[in-house]
Amino acid sequence: MEVALAEVSKSFGAVRALREVSLTLTPGRAHALLGENGAGKSTLIKVLAGVHRPDGGQLLVDGEPTRFASPADAKAAGVAVIYQEPTLFGDLSVAENVAMGRHPTRRGGMVDTAAMREQAELLFERLGVDIDPKRPARGLSIADQQLVEIAKALSSDARVIIMDEPTAALSGTEVARLFGVVGALREHGAAVLFVSHRIDEVFELCQDATVLRDGGFVWSGPLSEQTPDGVVRLMVGRDLDALFPKQDVEAGDTALEVRRLTREGVFTDVSFDVRAGEILALAGLVGAGRSEIARAVFGVDKPDGGEVLVRGKRIRPGSPGAAMAAGIGFVPEDRRQQGLVLAASIERNAALASLNRLSRLGFLRSSAERSLARDWAVKLQLKFSRLTDPVGVLSGGNQQKVVLAKWLSRQPKILIVDEPTRGIDVGTKAEVHRLLSELAAQGVAILMISSELPEVLGMADRVLVVREGRLVGEFSRAEADEERIVLAATGVAAG
Amino acid sequence: MKSLLRWESALAVLLVLVVVVGSAATGGIFLTGRGAFNVGSDLAVMALIALPLTLVIVAAEIDLSVASVLGLSSALMGALWNEGWPLEAILPVVIIVGALCGAVNGFLVTKLGLPSLAVTIGSLALYRGLAFVVLGDQAVADFPDSYTQFGTTPVPGTWIPYPILLFAVLAVVFGLLLHATTFGRAVFAIGANEEAARFSGIRVKRIKFILFVLTGAVAALAGIVYTLRFASARADNGTGLELEVVTAVLLGGVSIFGGRGTIGGVILAALVLGGLTDALIVDDIATEVVKLVTGLLLLASVFAPAVTQRMSRGTP
Numbered sequence: 001m002e003v004a005l006a007e008v009s010k011s012f013g014a015v016r017a018l019r020e021v022s023l024t025l026t027p028g029r030a031h032a033l034l035g036e037n038g039a040g041k042s043t044l045i046k047v048l049a050g051v052h053r054p055d056g057g058q059l060l061v062d063g064e065p066t067r068f069a070s071p072a073d074a075k076a077a078g079v080a081v082i083y084q085e086p087t088l089f090g091d092l093s094v095a096e097n098v099a100m101g102r103h104p105t106r107r108g109g110m111v112d113t114a115a116m117r118e119q120a121e122l123l124f125e126r127l128g129v130d131i132d133p134k135r136p137a138r139g140l141s142i143a144d145q146q147l148v149e150i151a152k153a154l155s156s157d158a159r160v161i162i163m164d165e166p167t168a169a170l171s172g173t174e175v176a177r178l179f180g181v182v183g184a185l186r187e188h189g190a191a192v193l194f195v196s197h198r199i200d201e202v203f204e205l206c207q208d209a210t211v212l213r214d215g216g217f218v219w220s221g222p223l224s225e226q227t228p229d230g231v232v233r234l235m236v237g238r239d240l241d242a243l244f245p246k247q248d249v250e251a252g253d254t255a256l257e258v259r260r261l262t263r264e265g266v267f268t269d270v271s272f273d274v275r276a277g278e279i280l281a282l283a284g285l286v287g288a289g290r291s292e293i294a295r296a297v298f299g300v301d302k303p304d305g306g307e308v309l310v311r312g313k314r315i316r317p318g319s320p321g322a323a324m325a326a327g328i329g330f331v332p333e334d335r336r337q338q339g340l341v342l343a344a345s346i347e348r349n350a351a352l353a354s355l356n357r358l359s360r361l362g363f364l365r366s367s368a369e370r371s372l373a374r375d376w377a378v379k380l381q382l383k384f385s386r387l388t389d390p391v392g393v394l395s396g397g398n399q400q401k402v403v404l405a406k407w408l409s410r411q412p413k414i415l416i417v418d419e420p421t422r423g424i425d426v427g428t429k430a431e432v433h434r435l436l437s438e439l440a441a442q443g444v445a446i447l448m449i450s451s452e453l454p455e456v457l458g459m460a461d462r463v464l465v466v467r468e469g470r471l472v473g474e475f476s477r478a479e480a481d482e483e484r485i486v487l488a489a490t491g492v493a494a495g
Numbered sequence: 496m497k498s499l500l501r502w503e504s505a506l507a508v509l510l511v512l513v514v515v516v517g518s519a520a521t522g523g524i525f526l527t528g529r530g531a532f533n534v535g536s537d538l539a540v541m542a543l544i545a546l547p548l549t550l551v552i553v554a555a556e557i558d559l560s561v562a563s564v565l566g567l568s569s570a571l572m573g574a575l576w577n578e579g580w581p582l583e584a585i586l587p588v589v590i591i592v593g594a595l596c597g598a599v600n601g602f603l604v605t606k607l608g609l610p611s612l613a614v615t616i617g618s619l620a621l622y623r624g625l626a627f628v629v630l631g632d633q634a635v636a637d638f639p640d641s642y643t644q645f646g647t648t649p650v651p652g653t654w655i656p657y658p659i660l661l662f663a664v665l666a667v668v669f670g671l672l673l674h675a676t677t678f679g680r681a682v683f684a685i686g687a688n689e690e691a692a693r694f695s696g697i698r699v700k701r702i703k704f705i706l707f708v709l710t711g712a713v714a715a716l717a718g719i720v721y722t723l724r725f726a727s728a729r730a731d732n733g734t735g736l737e738l739e740v741v742t743a744v745l746l747g748g749v750s751i752f753g754g755r756g757t758i759g760g761v762i763l764a765a766l767v768l769g770g771l772t773d774a775l776i777v778d779d780i781a782t783e784v785v786k787l788v789t790g791l792l793l794l795a796s797v798f799a800p801a802v803t804q805r806m807s808r809g810t811p
Binding site: 300320321323324330332337338339340341342343344348351352353355356358359362363364406 | 671675676677678679680681683684687688690691692693694695696697698754755
């Protein structure tokens, strides 16, 4: 089945989210959808998935103009979307999740459990993965959950599979396995639409690509005609110089000391220092315990043992308030769930960590709140229409800027950033990197967690590698390279 | 924010409608001083409890034990009066016991992490049971006139009931607390996204605990008002009132999912609900029908935001 968009447009009020975009998804080929955040990728996916109906242009299925009146229509036509964070029923078995909505039954309407398992097993085999259909879905890694979703899509005979940034939360080996699955899907004649911010991945995996910029159509065609640099230029509309502009800074005194920090079953005996002006990166696989270490340092989780010292003074464990009073700021991993109150306005989010500073006798001074948000919106070049708009309407990159404003307005001495550029566009990414570099130059101690090795290598003065909850390697900027870090992180023949 | 304002304007229109139609149907209960006094006295108790409960629901929790705390405080008042305590000593004790009831709810919710719906259904039964343990099924009705006048006579020279005066003062206090203080801002953040609030250094558990304590204390205060208004302390006072209070809060535009709502909306909703109830009762409509109307309003106020949201999103 071939699905194509012909000059499709879609507006929301005055905002033109898509303008005359055309692309063709061909059976047996993987098609990359590229663009900065806010370029219109999500809208395009939702048009294909039947969530939005286009205002102009046509949706063609095997050349025939078609209308998807609802997501159910799109599903029935064979279009399935695998979202970045799958939504499975945790308490049901994997097999039941795969069969959800279309359980095989025996005579009399009883669910045929054996047939259901067999079906799941067959699908996993087709995909070349090994997941036990009998186990509950709860506790599966994000990567496995995505595979269950893919199996579910196949069980309903999906011929077009859309993957919305599937690799953003995956580790290296998981990405490799997913690529294998995409290969298997192609072999079976499915068309795959693949959204990713990682250009190298796209070149490895996809045959075709479409580039969007600010809702407009830029380019669509076979990737063999393009180079990675060329694609990035198409996406941002300009040349990208200095993606990682870390300046050299003379490190100052020790700002943050972590001593033998332990949380049982999560991480063990973690000790390190961060000095003023230094960017220390925690590298490792997803699930190695890096974010958990950061959470314990900030006090959102209470450690079972060990201590955290700021400029020599021990801070009360398990108290974000105490960490903040000591000058620590924390840009968390999941900005939509942990970093922001999406329904609240931009200004309220920017002020949320500074309520006490913005108040007199417990009464909030709204003028102070507004000017804080306005100042930081200018400093960080936030793109917004009104500060009273809910932060949820902003693009991912701009949302991240609000989280940064929220913490930078407190003028932290120590800043912890967990995946600071995950899921944000290339242009904003460079801005965030420049900002972190400037902060370090001003003497802020930065602890950065990142799953993107180029980011780690480009930004960090020093790299610590975490594996299974323990620190297993330390590299200076000069020593660090991709191979050493991956070896330490995976534990394959260290050296 | 805009949709909230629209909601409040709709409530204001509804209020005018209730007053006009209610007056016509009842021969003007809202127009005579005596009638207005009665309506005000009747709705004051419910409206008082709606104030702290608004904050609880904005924080995405619930307290269904409020009417039982009211009953317990009424029973305790009667029992201590029978013991010969002076009312000057009884009143603070009753309010402290109410705060303790709230603290127990708060402890179970914040320290043990239990869902407030389950906890307060439990304490709804528990506190009502305690009320009967304290006073049995007797009624204590020999409170001195100097006190019961608070509930039975208006402010001199006007037809304003004292309880409404008390409500007005507390409405300003809770309105400022929710809308003008950092505490209120934190309450909204907790209700909209508790995890993000915690990651912003907000002391989520402490704030929730304080909200439950405040609710218990105000429910006990409402119990005192109720007892003085009817000059009768009974263990079954205010049975089922929690339904009306929750209806007022939700009709006021507070989201049952937390994170949204205004004290102004809840004040309007309390007036609408109280006025409507009294108009129906004066019009000799059976109390079953009054219950039915309350129930329908409760459903409508949960239903309406969902519908308007869908319409504004433009999808069916």
